[in-house]
Amino acid sequence: MPKIDRTQILKQSLIFSGLQDEEITELARLCSEKRLAAGEYAFWEDDSPDWFYLLAEGKVKVVKHSSTGKDFIIAFFEPGEIFGEVAVFENRPYPASAQAVVDSVALGIRRGDFLKFLSRRPEVALRIINVLGGRLRTASGRLRDLAGERVEQRLARTLLMLSSKLGPSLPFTRQDIADMAGTTTETAIRFLSGLNARKITRSARGKIVILDELKLKLLGEGPPPL
Amino acid sequence: MPKIDRTQILKQSLIFSGLQDEEITELARLCSEKRLAAGEYAFWEDDSPDWFYLLAEGKVKVVKHSSTGKDFIIAFFEPGEIFGEVAVFENRPYPASAQAVVDSVALGIRRGDFLKFLSRRPEVALRIINVLGGRLRTASGRLRDLAGERVEQRLARTLLMLSSKLGPSLPFTRQDIADMAGTTTETAIRFLSGLNARKITRSARGKIVILDELKLKLLGEGPPPL
DNA sequence: TCCCCTGTATGACCTATATCATAGTCTACC
DNA sequence: GGTAGACTATGATATAGGTCATACAGGGGA
Numbered sequence: 163m164p165k166i167d168r169t170q171i172l173k174q175s176l177i178f179s180g181l182q183d184e185e186i187t188e189l190a191r192l193c194s195e196k197r198l199a200a201g202e203y204a205f206w207e208d209d210s211p212d213w214f215y216l217l218a219e220g221k222v223k224v225v226k227h228s229s230t231g232k233d234f235i236i237a238f239f240e241p242g243e244i245f246g247e248v249a250v251f252e253n254r255p256y257p258a259s260a261q262a263v264v265d266s267v268a269l270g271i272r273r274g275d276f277l278k279f280l281s282r283r284p285e286v287a288l289r290i291i292n293v294l295g296g297r298l299r300t301a302s303g304r305l306r307d308l309a310g311e312r313v314e315q316r317l318a319r320t321l322l323m324l325s326s327k328l329g330p331s332l333p334f335t336r337q338d339i340a341d342m343a344g345t346t347t348e349t350a351i352r353f354l355s356g357l358n359a360r361k362i363t364r365s366a367r368g369k370i371v372i373l374d375e376l377k378l379k380l381l382g383e384g385p386p387p388l
Numbered sequence: 389m390p391k392i393d394r395t396q397i398l399k400q401s402l403i404f405s406g407l408q409d410e411e412i413t414e415l416a417r418l419c420s421e422k423r424l425a426a427g428e429y430a431f432w433e434d435d436s437p438d439w440f441y442l443l444a445e446g447k448v449k450v451v452k453h454s455s456t457g458k459d460f461i462i463a464f465f466e467p468g469e470i471f472g473e474v475a476v477f478e479n480r481p482y483p484a485s486a487q488a489v490v491d492s493v494a495l496g497i498r499r500g501d502f503l504k505f506l507s508r509r510p511e512v513a514l515r516i517i518n519v520l521g522g523r524l525r526t527a528s529g530r531l532r533d534l535a536g537e538r539v540e541q542r543l544a545r546t547l548l549m550l551s552s553k554l555g556p557s558l559p560f561t562r563q564d565i566a567d568m569a570g571t572t573t574e575t576a577i578r579f580l581s582g583l584n585a586r587k588i589t590r591s592a593r594g595k596i597v598i599l600d601e602l603k604l605k606l607l608g609e610g611p612p613p614l
Numbered sequence: 615t616c617c618c619c620t621g622t623a624t625g626a627c628c629t630a631t632a633t634c635a636t637a638g639t640c641t642a643c644c
Numbered sequence: 645g646g647t648a649g650a651c652t653a654t655g656a657t658a659t660a661g662g663t664c665a666t667a668c669a670g671g672g673g674a
Contacts (some may be wrong), residue, residue, distance in 0.1 A: 226528060226529075226531070226532040227532075228532050228533070228535070228536030228537060229536075229537065229541070229609060229610040230536055230537065230610065232535070232536040233536075234531060234532045234535040234536055236528050236531065236532075247521070248521045248524050248525050248528075251514075251517050251518055251521040252518060252521045252522060252525065254525070257524075257525045257528050257529065258528055280514070281510060281514065282510075283510075284507060284508075284509075284510040284513055287510055287513040287514060287517060288506070288507065288513060290517055291477050291513060291516055291517055291520065292477055292478060294517065294520040294521065294524060295473070295474045295477040295478045295520065296478060297524055298474050298483075298520060298523055298524055298527065299474055299478065299480070299483045301524065301527040301528070301531065302452060302462050302474075302483050302484055302527070303452075303483065304531060305452070305460060305462065305527065305530055305531060305534065305570075306452040306453075306454050306460045306462075307454070308531065308534035308535055308570065309454070309458075309460040309534055309570030310454030310455075310456055310458040310459075310460055310570070311454060311455065311456065312630075312631090313630080313631070315455070335650085335651065335652090336651075336652070337650090337651075344531075344534065344535030344536070345631080345632085346631080346632060346633080347651090347652090348631095348632080348633085348634095348653090348654085349631065349632075351651090351652060351653060351654085352653085352654080354652095355652090355653070355654090365652095366640095367639085367640060367641085367650090367651060367652075368650095368651075383455060384455040384456065538660075538661090539660080539661065561620085561621065561622090562621075562622070563620095563621075571661080571662085572661080572662060572663080573621090573622090574623090574624090574661090574662080574663085574664095575660095575661065575662075577621090577622060577623060577624090578623085578624080578661095580622095581622090581623070581624090591622095593620090593621060593622075593669090593670065593671085594620095594621075
């Protein structure tokens with residue numbers, strides 16, 4: 163994994179872009195670089211919230227474990243996105259674990275440093291409000307889906323949600339999809355086999371390509387009201 | 389419903405308490421009073437996000453409808469809490485509907501006015517970040533529960549969550565509980581009948597009193613690992 | 615007062631989906 | 645190049661809990 167350019171990363175991130183150069187430099191000094199091998203954790207659920215993270219390279223998933231041993235994937239994050247922020251702002255333990263999916267690099271900022279920086283930068287606070295708002299909106303949709311829709315709809319919507327963020331080619335396993343939709347790997351496999359047979363998707367090991375978004379949307383809507 | 393004292397309401401709210409008197413006065417001028425009869429809606433899902441609300445009196449529930457017709461209750465709000473903020477910050481349609489459960493009064497602030505006020509008040513922005521963070525934390529817990537826990541656990545946890553916020557006496561119907569836990573009214577009724585029989589709760593029409601929180605917690609944890 | 619509507623209660627049935635089992639296939643690492 | 649482990653695949657079976665039907669009680673409005 164090559165050396166990264168911190169100021170470049172910061173400038174390109176959603177929440178810090180638009181800051182003055184000297185502010186970026188100040189931030190860069192506060193950052194420390196965390197290299198995570200695939201599978202390694204940035205933090206675990208219930209750890210104390212010492213660090214706020216900005217993903218520089220790679221891919222990170224945020225996972226919550228349940229009493230039955232089944233994992234639920236809250237979100238995947240791409241470079242430029244922040245994670246761990248909820249715990250930092252509330253000063254309460256991380257509500258979930260963050261695990262690198264591939265070799266990754268994150269910029270970590272200490273809780274205190276970040277809060278101090280933030281209190282003097284209302285624009286950044288507003289950006290964060292926007293990010294959190296977006297996540298809450300997504301979460302409320304998913305809550306409704308998990309509570310009221312059947313697996314087929316949930317799976318279809320999960321794929322659509324991912325493709326709206328990442329494009330039609332999705333680098334996820336059936337298990338990932340299952341853990342996001344709140345179902346089992348077997349069910350996700352069966353569902354995707356069906357989609358492949360109907361040419362709605364094409365998929366290989368760890369990869370799903372959406373061919374017919376329209377049909378998938380129809381599936382996500384549920385059976386036509388009779 | 390009696391006349392309300394706006395400045396008093398604002399001062400006692402989580403996000404505006406601590407502001408200077410003249411700031412409160414300024415805010416009070418921006419507010420308009422919305423009286424909602426029981427059952428009336430402050431806004432509907434997909435409405436355009438014109439107003440930000442602070443509940444002054446009464447009780448409001450935020451509900452998301454699903455394609456199957458089943459409702460899911462995202463949250464109940466008490467006086468002093470804000471709602472509708474996600475839509476306002478993102479300038480996108482409200483993600484859910486807000487309905488008064490009993491006769492209520494809300495203070496509404498126009499989107500533009502509120503954002504202008506906010507951009508000059510970083511402390512308020514930080515408070516809002518905290519509120520949103522808390523809601524996200526709650527949401528991620530509920531997501532995990534809906535995805536991985538069985539109804540019995542979900543119902544128990546729903547009751548516990550409510551009692552930690554409101555105390556042991558809960559003014560909710562079985563249907564409310566079901567719509568929060570993502571199950572059916574019948575299942576919620578059966579569950580609560582069981583709890584009553586075991587003296588863990590005592591309940592009447594539209595009311596549930598938790599008698600034995602400890603036993604309820606055990607139920608929420610799930611069956612002891614064998 | 616009476617009536618209707620909402621909330622509570624309970625039983626019978628049914629199905630969506632989890633579980634369990636088994637197997638083949640790819641790939642990353644030794 | 646071989647091998648272990650992750651990923652995909654598919655069938656058989658079990659069951660949690662949703663669905664449907666019926667009934668009754670309390671409370672608020674006419």
